[in-house]
Amino acid sequence: MTARKEKIVLPLIAVLLGFVLGSLIVTLTGRSPLSMFAAIIKGFSGIDIINRQPINTRYIGEFIIQAMPIILTGLSFAFASRTGLFSIGAEGQLMIGSISATAVALLVEAPKVVHLPLVLLAGILGGALWGAIPGILKARYNVHEVVVTIMMNYIALHFNNFVILHIFGSVDRVKTAPFPETALLKSPFLQSITRQSRLNWGIIPVILAVVIFSFIINKTTFGYSLRAVGYNKEAARFAGMKVSRNIVASMAIAGAFAGLAGAVITVGTFNFGRVIQAAEGYGFDGIAVALVGGNEAMGILLAGLLFGGLKAAQPLMQSQGIPREIAGIIQASIVLFVAMKFGIKMVLDRFERKQVPTTEGDRV
Amino acid sequence: MTFELFLQMFPIALMFSAPIILTALGGLFSERSGIVNIALEGIMMVGAFAGATVTVLLENITPAAAWYGLLAGLLSGVVFSMLHAVASINLKANQVISGTALNILAGGLTVYLCQIIFHQQRTRAFSNGIQKFSVPGLSEIPVLGRMFFDQVYPTFYIAIAMVFVTWFVVYKTPLGLRMRACGEHPQAAASMGINVVKMRYFGVLVSGALGGLGGAVMVLTADIQYTLVSIHGTGFISLASLVFGRWNPFGVLGAGLFFGFSTALSFYAKDIKFLAGLPGEFFYILPYLLTIIALLFFAGKSVGPKAAGEIYDSGKR
Numbered sequence: 001m002t003a004r005k006e007k008i009v010l011p012l013i014a015v016l017l018g019f020v021l022g023s024l025i026v027t028l029t030g031r032s033p034l035s036m037f038a039a040i041i042k043g044f045s046g047i048d049i050i051n052r053q054p055i056n057t058r059y060i061g062e063f064i065i066q067a068m069p070i071i072l073t074g075l076s077f078a079f080a081s082r083t084g085l086f087s088i089g090a091e092g093q094l095m096i097g098s099i100s101a102t103a104v105a106l107l108v109e110a111p112k113v114v115h116l117p118l119v120l121l122a123g124i125l126g127g128a129l130w131g132a133i134p135g136i137l138k139a140r141y142n143v144h145e146v147v148v149t150i151m152m153n154y155i156a157l158h159f160n161n162f163v164i165l166h167i168f169g170s171v172d173r174v175k176t177a178p179f180p181e182t183a184l185l186k187s188p189f190l191q192s193i194t195r196q197s198r199l200n201w202g203i204i205p206v207i208l209a210v211v212i213f214s215f216i217i218n219k220t221t222f223g224y225s226l227r228a229v230g231y232n233k234e235a236a237r238f239a240g241m242k243v244s245r246n247i248v249a250s251m252a253i254a255g256a257f258a259g260l261a262g263a264v265i266t267v268g269t270f271n272f273g274r275v276i277q278a279a280e281g282y283g284f285d286g287i288a289v290a291l292v293g294g295n296e297a298m299g300i301l302l303a304g305l306l307f308g309g310l311k312a313a314q315p316l317m318q319s320q321g322i323p324r325e326i327a328g329i330i331q332a333s334i335v336l337f338v339a340m341k342f343g344i345k346m347v348l349d350r351f352e353r354k355q356v357p358t359t360e361g362d363r364v
Numbered sequence: 365m366t367f368e369l370f371l372q373m374f375p376i377a378l379m380f381s382a383p384i385i386l387t388a389l390g391g392l393f394s395e396r397s398g399i400v401n402i403a404l405e406g407i408m409m410v411g412a413f414a415g416a417t418v419t420v421l422l423e424n425i426t427p428a429a430a431w432y433g434l435l436a437g438l439l440s441g442v443v444f445s446m447l448h449a450v451a452s453i454n455l456k457a458n459q460v461i462s463g464t465a466l467n468i469l470a471g472g473l474t475v476y477l478c479q480i481i482f483h484q485q486r487t488r489a490f491s492n493g494i495q496k497f498s499v500p501g502l503s504e505i506p507v508l509g510r511m512f513f514d515q516v517y518p519t520f521y522i523a524i525a526m527v528f529v530t531w532f533v534v535y536k537t538p539l540g541l542r543m544r545a546c547g548e549h550p551q552a553a554a555s556m557g558i559n560v561v562k563m564r565y566f567g568v569l570v571s572g573a574l575g576g577l578g579g580a581v582m583v584l585t586a587d588i589q590y591t592l593v594s595i596h597g598t599g600f601i602s603l604a605s606l607v608f609g610r611w612n613p614f615g616v617l618g619a620g621l622f623f624g625f626s627t628a629l630s631f632y633a634k635d636i637k638f639l640a641g642l643p644g645e646f647f648y649i650l651p652y653l654l655t656i657i658a659l660l661f662f663a664g665k666s667v668g669p670k671a672a673g674e675i676y677d678s679g680k681r
Contacts, residue, residue: 025476029476029477029480030480086460088402088460088464137656137659137660141660143656143659143660144659146400146402146460147603147604147607147655147659148656148659150402150600150603151600151604151652151653151655151656152652152656154597154600154648154649154652155649155652155653158645158648158649159645159649161645162643162645162646165643165645166643166645277593278592278593278596278597279597281468281471284464284467284468287461287464288468291461323475323476323479323480325471325472325473325475325476325479326472326476327472328468328469328471328472328476329469329472329473329476331468331472332465332466332468332469332472333465333469335461335464335465335468336447336451336457336462336465336466336469338461339451339455339457339458339461339462339465340451340455340457341457342455342456342457343454343455343456
């Protein structure tokens with residue numbers, strides 16, 4: 001199999017196996033996998049196979065809402081990944097993005113054309129700053145980014161709650177006062193074409209982010225040198241590339257994507273800053289999205305839509321009597337199967353070899 | 365801070381320390397054998413779920429239900445960590461990715477099973493977890509008795525015992541030496557006839573056993589039932605303790621006690637004059653912040669197992 005074909009076929013097989021395993025677990029626990037798939041189809045399109053209902057654009061709007069933040073955290077993980085870094089920090093960067101957006105939304109008074117971009121920019125900068133810290137620690141002191149980013153997620157979580165509870169003041173210790181209209185991504189137009197779903201202008205920055213990701217990585221010298229560091233740090237250093245600077249920049253940009261996700265959730269899906277009890281999983285969803293999407297912009301967009309739809313189908317599954325957590329199980333198994341690509345490839349190669357008549361000496 | 369308050373903190377601090385120490389020791393086995401295990405969080409969740417479930421189901425049958433719960437936690441941890449072993453040892457998966465997948469899987473699987481068994485997103489509450497007790501005789505000792513032997517959960521002593529067992533196995537037996545060799549330079553170990561695959565399986569499965577036990581200990585001492593947030597990051601704190609304790613059992617003990625105390629301190633801070641002004645979040649942040657500082661401090665020194673995280677390639681030199 002060629003490398004290019006592999007990049008498309010292996011994730012597809014992983015997705016397929018994930019759904020097979022999910023159906024198996026549903027069957028083993030005495031539920032019907034068919035109603036699970038019916039719920040998933042309804043989650044994506046509103047088409048109800050059981051009660052024969054046509055497309056309902058409200059469901060499409062809601063599933064895109066679910067996909068938006070995880071596409072961004074997927075881009076975040078993938079960007080660091082291309083520089084050879086394993087960042088688990090999207091979750092925390094997202095929270096810092098969210099709290100920065102909250103600050104600007106509450107404290108700045110300006111017309112919408114100024115205020116909203118400022119809010120998004122604050123999210124981006126907050127995330128970038130939070131992402132740069134593990135980058136600097138890695139570049140300067142060679143501290144492994146995995147442990148640092150995990151720790152920083154928890155610091156971000158409690159920092160977020162500290163700021164909301166003690167600085168902005170909360171309504172019943174749960175959320176801040178509502179943001180002014182000028183800070184919101186809300187779109188009556190998008191709501192009207194999706195039967196009053198929560199769909200909002202957040203899709204614009206998300207699409208821009210996908211395009212910018214692809215542009216930086218594939219079309220710029222900077223992106224090329226980032227990838228070079230990812231392939232072989234020493235070779236890149238030898239070729240005169242600034243390895244340390246690239247590591248910090250890569251982590252900061254990865255943080256920027258995640259920070260934007262935080263801003264989009266805060267002023268798009270919600271209209272207030274929130275106290276967060278525990279990590280909400282956007283970071284881990286992003287890792288799944290990036291891995292299935294092969295760390296490519298287009299793949300991440302598609303994988304983000306897939307997992308977003310799966311998330312949107314969760315309440316529908318629950319109402320069908322299937323525990324909603326099956327979506328998480330399917331997602332985790334897909335990631336596990338992607339990680340096992342070496343094993344899957346071995347099976348495929350053996351299968352392919354059986355198909356093609358082999359010449360002597362081929363079998364060892 | 366009054367001395368009385370300090371003494372009062374001990375039982376709670378020791379209660380929180382026990383699961384952290386046990387799980388971190390698990391991580392020590394895995395990483396010393398060369399397999400990075402960030403799935404500790406997920407393993408704890410599975411152990412906590414199994415522990416709580418078995419306790420609830422058995423509590424009308426036997427008074428020792430919670431102890432069967434601990435056993436169930438341990439065994440379920442072994443089974444769950446098997447996935448990590450197969451993926452990262454046999455199928456050469458990236459160990460961090462496989463660990464991440466297991467962490468996501470644990471959240472889904474445990475709550476899914478709660479819904480199947482208990483028809484709600486949590487287990488039923490058990491009426492009795494592990495019971496506190498006072499060591500006869502020793503608890504009468506002035507000061508020290510109050511600190512370590514009065515109204516303590518027996519799980520703390522299990523954790524202390526495991527520290528010594530781990531130290532003995534890892535540093536004083538041929539098995540431990542071979543396991544450590546696989547974490548430092550697997551190719552060299554293999555050239556001496558050590559079965560790297562077997563050693564790494566041993567490391568990962570022991571980490572599953574101790575992590576699962578740690579999860580069960582946590583839910584059966586500090587909680588009344590298993591929910592999605594029962595473990596809330598303690599697996600990652602254990603990972604931090606492993607780093608903070610420099611991959612050494614006694615270091616882990618110290619780090620585990622330290623993090624246990626910092627958790628207890630967050631409960632008592634409002635009663636302590638010079639800490640009362642600090643927000644509670646400060647104490648939640650402390651363990652994570654200290655871990656990063658510790659990492660900075662160790663930077664450049666080779667303290668962790670050298671080959672941990674690398675995919676084993678027997679042909680590499």
